Every structure is written in C-alpha cells, then in structure tokens.
Amino acid sequence: MSGLFTEAFLTSLVLGALTAGLPLMLAGLGEQISEKAGVLNIGIEGMMLFGAYLGFVVAYYTGSVWLGFLGGGLGGVLVAAPMALFCIRMGLSQIVIGIALTLGAEGLTALLHHFQFAQSYPRLPAVPTLAIPGLSAIPVIGPALFDRPPIAYLAVLAVAVTAYVFRSTQFGLSLQAAGDKPAALDAAGVDVARVRTCAVLITGFLAGIGGAFMSQVGAGIFVPFMTNGAGFIGIVLAMQARGRPLWVLCGALLFGACLSATTALQVAGVSIPTDVIQMLPFAAVLMVLVLFGRRASLPPALGTHYVRGAR
Template identity: 45%
Template structure:
C-alpha cells in the first residue's frame, strides 16, 4: 500500500508486541515459580481476572494507579493462598482446584463488574509513559521499547530478579527441591508446605499483577472475560521456557511479535486469509512445543500433593 508511514506503523506494531509480552511475562514468571515448586496452577487465568478487576476497582475508587496495581497483586496473592490451602494443606487435586478457581473468578468478576459498573469498569486514572532520554529517540525501536509506562520497565527488571531468586538463592533452591523431590527436601530440613505456599503466593501475586497491568498499563478498563485465555498462554510459555525467566520473557516477546505480524501483514497488503493470520501466534507455540518435546523435563513432583510419611 502506498502512502503509508511505515516507520509509524512498525513503531506501533513493535510497541504493541512489547505490551502484549509484558502481560504474558508477568503471569508466566509467577507460574514458573509455582511449577518449579511442584504446583500446576491452572487457576492462573482466574487469578489474572481477579487481579484485573480488583486493580480497576481500586483505581476507580482511589484515582490512584499505584493503589490499583497493589490491589491487583493482593487479589492474586489471596487467590494463590486459596489454591495453596486446597492443594497443599488439604491435598486436593491441583487440576480440579485450578480450573475451579478460574471458573469461579470468571463468574465473580463478571457479576461484580455487572453489578457495580454496569458491565464496563473504567478506571478514570491514567498511567503516563516515561521516555528514557536519548534511546527513546532511536527510530522505530526507541519509542517502542523506551517510551513505555513504568510497569513495562519494572517487568524487565523483574526478569533477572526472578532468575536470580530461582537460581541463586536458598529460597530458589528450596523451590526447585520441593518440585523435584519433596521427600528428600523434607528430609534435608526444608519445610515443603511453607515453600509451596510461598511459591503459589508468588504465582498468584504475579498473575494478579499481570491482570492489573492488562487493565491499567495497557487498557484503562475492565470488562468480563478481558484476559481472553492469556493465563493459559502464560502457562504454556512457562513450560516452553523451561522455567527460565529469560527464556520466558523471550518467548513472550516472540508471541507478541507474531501477533504484531498478524496485524501488520494485512496493512502491507499481503493477501492471506484472516483465519490463518489469527492462527499464526498459536501455531508458533505449537511449533515450539513440538521442537522442545522430549527436551522439556517437567519437575518430577509437578501436580503431586505432598504428605509427610506418605509416598
């Protein structure tokens, strides 16, 4: 197509890819911690929804985005603790509990949004962008990467932080130990239940943070079902990235770029069926799953409840 400012289009596409990647990265980082500890959290989608609604509700009531983000994190954390109570303390099936939390959260947030906000909860609060001097002026890449809101930058800071905590700290070692061999970890003096609670609380808080980012950092409102399955994509990303925060962030960015490609091709006049274009990002995940099949060893105790003295 002639007459199009391609620099502007590419900037917008890249920027959109980054924003989409942030939501997925936040949720997948938390999921990685939970899975590393042996907890398969299928409630991640519901925790994102809970975080998203709580964030918008708090921001709308206080006029503060910070209060909204905090509320979103706390809501996710609370749902994570609920997941922990049911699966760690009571030994309930993780898959069933996770799906139940997702279905419950979808219903509850939909009901609350309808009851309190007539279905569409707008924040009325704005999260401004912060341009990093010099680098934000680089054509295309600059505004896309370095003229974002603070939550985007915070996400990229969290990636190495999670890598450090999981790989280099005593807590991280405990998480990996209870996910691989909880009996051995217990025998070595690790409090399995406590570590798993901490892991799922982190997973819930990050899912809540992801929901908060979606509705405050990307959009400026909440509506029922707004996460549209991103929690499950994050779950797949955590596994694809083999629980490495760096690989998770890279995978999320690739997914965002594939979505941007899907958006950009029709503008470029490439004549491809919309159905196929819609499929492209998910096809990418499937291809990655096939390529990595056999190379992705799940934590040995993933999904297995632990009870001292019972094997």
C-alpha cells in the same frame, strides 16, 4: 503493502509486542515459580482475570496507577490463597481446584462487572509513561521500548530478580528441591508446604499484576473474560522455558508480536478478521509444542501432593 516497513508500522509492532507480551511474561514467570516448586498452577488464568478486575477497580476509584497495580497483585493473591490452602495444605487435586478457581474468577468478575459497570463502561485515563533519557531518542525502538509506563521496566526487572533468586539464593534452591525431590527438602529440615505456599502466592501476585497490566495499560477498561487464555499461554511459556526466566521473556515477546500483529497490520492498511488473528498465538503455541514438545521438561514432583513419610 508499501506502508509495511515504515517507521510508524515498526514502532507500533514493537510497542504492541511489548504491551501484549508483558502480561504473558508476568504470567509465565509466575507459573515458572510455581512449577519449579512442584505445583501445576491451572488457576493462573483466574488469578490474572481477578487481578485485571481488582486492578481496574482500584485504579478507577483511587485514580492512582500504582495502587491499581498493587490491587491487581492482591487480586491475584486472593485467588492464589485458596489454591495454596486446598492443594498444598489439604492435598486436593491441583487440576480440579485450578479449573474451579478459573471458572469462579470468570463468573465472579463478570457478575461484579455487570452490577457495577455494565451501564457506564468507564475508561481509565492513559497510564503516564517514563521516558529514559537518551535511549528513548533512538528511532523506531526508542519510543516503543524506552518510553513506557514504569511498571513495564519493573516487570522486566522481575525477570532478572527471579533469575537471581533461582540461581543464587537459598530460597531458589528450596524451590527447586520442592519440585524435584520434596522428601530431600523435608529431610534437610525445610517445610515443603511453606516453600510451595510461598511459590503459589508469588505466582498469584505476578499473575495479578499481569492482569492489571492488561486492564490498566493494555485496554484501559475491564471487560469480562478479557484475559482470554493469557494465563494458559503463560503455562506453555513456563513449560518451554525449562526453568530459565530469560526464556520466558523472549517467548512472551514473540507471542506478544503475534497478538499485536493485528493492530500493526491495520496501521499498514491490511485488514484481516480479528478471529483469524486471535488464532495466531494458540497456533504458535501448538507449533512450538509439536516442534519442541519432547524437550519441555517439567520437575518430577510436579502436580503431586507431598505427604511427609508417605511412599
């Protein structure tokens, strides 16, 4: 136990929290945008998984990290587009379609992986990092926080951008109205379906990048079912954050720390079966729900299809 508080342990804990937490944050941020607009996006797990797959494939064949992330985002959008079509345009149940998309993405990526990579299991080279001069020299947190792949900084920037959009732009206001009182938005002359479609596609893009982050930065490899519930944790993060993007970031880092505790403890020489560790984030989520469940507020029109003129 003497090794528990060494520099190496702390650095690996912070680093792990960031690596495991950023995909959760991207998913939570995306889910928050959907939920704000009144769409309960259960398909986000599928969006992440397809993003993870497509991001890996693009990065593997082009050798470009950036194209990989773009591919991941597009992968997420590819799964989000049917969600927008079926749930927002056609008014089908968001939960049923969400489950269908998640199952479909799981099956399809596992099939494609089986036919493409099951023999070889190729790995991606490590993603190059960008050290921020000065800050990265701080002991312990410096190398963990300020010597990361550029996409990590962009992801954190996305939180600020989302917060700004929510608070100070017309689109942010439209999003909020689409979730709180779509009829009012409609009366003001804004197309509710269009606002919600935008929200769902943005969600897909962010979730897809989150997935690509997992396969490109986190693992360096694509494994079937690799997101393992990260999308669902994102949904909880979004619920608990109650519309505030910064809270999503904090929550995600907390969960990330939970997830990365295994590797950090292994560095410190404590061995725990992986199954116990895998329970940690979900136990944490349930604990949060038990303690603060009553206060998780959701937009009134969440999950309901908007039909113009219907009462």
